[in-house]
Amino acid sequence: MVCARSDGRRLRAWLAGLVLLAAALGASGCGLLGGPANAETVPGVTSRPCPHAVNRNHGCIYLGTLSDLSTGPFSALGVLLTRAQRAFWERVNAEGGIGGYDVDAVTYVRDTGYVPSRHLAAYLEMKDRVLALAQTLGSSTTEEILGDLRTERMLAVPASFQSRWEFEDVILESGTSYCFHYMNAVDYAVRQGRVRRVMSVHFAGDYGADGAGGGRVAARAHRLAYRSVQTPQGPDRQAAAVRSILKFKPDVVLLSTGPAETAAIVGQAVAHGYKGRFFGDQTTWNVAVMKSPVATAMRDHYLMTATWKPFATDAPGYTAMRAALGAVVPDDTLTVGWSMQYPLKAVLERAAQNGWLTRQGLYTAMKETTFVDYEGMMPPAAGDFSGTPNASAFRETVFERPDPSRYTGLRVLTDYQAGATADGYRLDAPCSGVT
Structure with a gap:
């Protein structure tokens, strides 16, 4: 007979290793527990370069992350999602950034442990310093900040896939519910x-x-x-x-x-x-x-x-992801973390083209988005944010x-x-x- 308690110890031990990975990333200066950036007139957008800028003549767009990186039931996923999204934006910066800005997705990364109250506290701490959220992990935790996201017109990428997000204009979801x-x-x-x-x-x-x-x-x-x-x-x-x-x-x-x-x-x-x-x-x-x-x-x-298909899939987006991540243990959660950033990139690019790189500008750009280039990682039908929930939902x-x-x-x-x-x-x- 298989013992659940024994299985739990094995998996918890494995999760503990990922916690150490998260701590090591932070200690090495990769920014999982990074310090504050200066808030300007537009929250999360500054004319000064990012702390680890690739393009020193660029301004900086700050994105926030609220994830489960240590003790919650999804910490194994949260660490890998966060690692992949960091690699995604590093690639964007290496390819020239967005509209004269680099994107910083590491300074405001916070571990909320899949606890709604911690999620809210971390959000309130960073909300005046980030333009949008590159990740908010969990359904109940995201619900905790949803009212303020609406008030602020702040877009957020959910690391959860409930159909409720189809009905929320500030949630920039990817994939099937x-x-x-x-x-x-x-x-x-x-x-x-x-x-x-x-x-x-x-x-x-x-x-x-x-x-x-x-x-x-x-x-x-x-x-x-x-x-x-x-x-x-x-x-x-x-x-x-x-x-x-x-x-x-x-x-x-x-x-x-x-x-x-x-x-x-x-x-x-x-x-x-x-x-x-x-x-x-x-x-x-x-x-x-x-x-x-x-x-x-x-x-x-x-x-x-x-x-999404597995990490080793042969398609341009998967190839770019593997190159950006470098020597990692293959894991399909990395695929999820990488690919769910494409809609936010598309909206940032549209807002920059519109000359309106603000929260309202992003909100407007999202409502105009009918196509997201996932570089072959998802079908074209997955990137339409312009229609009704019934019309836009990917199934x-x-x-x-x-x-x-x-x-x-x-x-x-x-x-x-x-x-x-x-x-x-x-x-x-x-x-x-x-x-």
């Missing part, structure tokens, strides 16, 4: 074979509720039995969720948890005889699980619903499965695709409210 991923997951499972029961196992809050809403919509469309189970954070606190799975006997389980919780749930359920299939979005996965006791269970029973999923022979432990099963449920669904409200 949890809701549409899980509609596609149920459709995919139904095409693969007989499905009678679907269960969602999820954290509290909009992150979990959004995926559960999508699962409920798809189960209803296929006339399947459906059940939703809320579970707490912590790999050693998943026994009740596992019991629910074993009792209900779903053919498909949709997970909206962290990587450690996912490993515990899959490992324990399979050890107790569960034969069905788990689907998880990208926040449920970390390649480290393939070196843990649950590797076989993950390989045989887990599929990922992904917005496609790439299905992947664990494969230890691949660089990042995942093998692509399908190209981008949307099932009939997602294609036909009218997004008039966030999926977290679906009942």
Whole structure:
């Protein structure tokens, strides 16, 4: 039998290593805990060069980051997201910057530990010194600052993928929402074979509720039995969720948890005889699980619903990312961190071309953006921010499965695709409210 407590210790030890990485980056002057920059008339834009300017004759645009870099359930993801976005903007600066400015995405990086109150405090500390947020990790944490983002007309790139963001003008989201991923997951499972029961196992809050809403919509469309189970954070606190799975006997389980919780749930359920299939979005996965006791269970029973293809994919954006990152351990979270900066780059460039490099200028530029050049990392349809939520929402999923022979432990099963449920669904409200 696989022990969740043992798996948790292994994953927590691995996460601790990433915390040390974050500390080392900060100590080396890379700016994870950088000092203040001078605020001018336009918050986050200064005529003085950036602290580590590539172009010394340029002014500086400061971007903020609010992430989970140490103790929260998504710290393994937060460290890598932040590292990749730093490399993204370093490349932008090396290629000439934006409108006579370099971009600083390192001075205002703060660890908020996936705690809403810490997220708000860090945001208030930096908000008058940054033009926009290059990252705000988490659904509930971003909700904590959303009211002030609206008031300030400050754009923010979310490291979360709930359908709610389609309805927020200040949120510059990338990719497919949890809701549409899980509609596609149920459709995919139904095409693969007989499905009678679907269960969602999820954290509290909009992150979990959004995926559960999508699962409920798809189960209803296929006339399947459906059940939703809320579970707490912590790999050693998943026994009740596992019991629910074993009792209900779903053919498909949709997970909206962290990587450690996912490993515990899959490992324990399979050890107790569960034969069905788990689907998880990208926040449920970390390649480290393939070196843990649950590797076989993950390989045989887990599929990922992904917005991006793996790190080693052959496309211009992936090639540029690998070159900019240099010698790193391949990880698909780096792909996410890099690619979700493209919309912000596009909006900054448009605002600079408009001669309006302010928060209002960025807001206006975003509403004018119908195309984002992802350099082949996402389909063109993913970059339209000009329409209604229903028209602009990207609905496609790439299905992947664990494969230890691949660089990042995942093998692509399908190209981008949307099932009939997602294609036909009218997004008039966030999926977290679906009942």
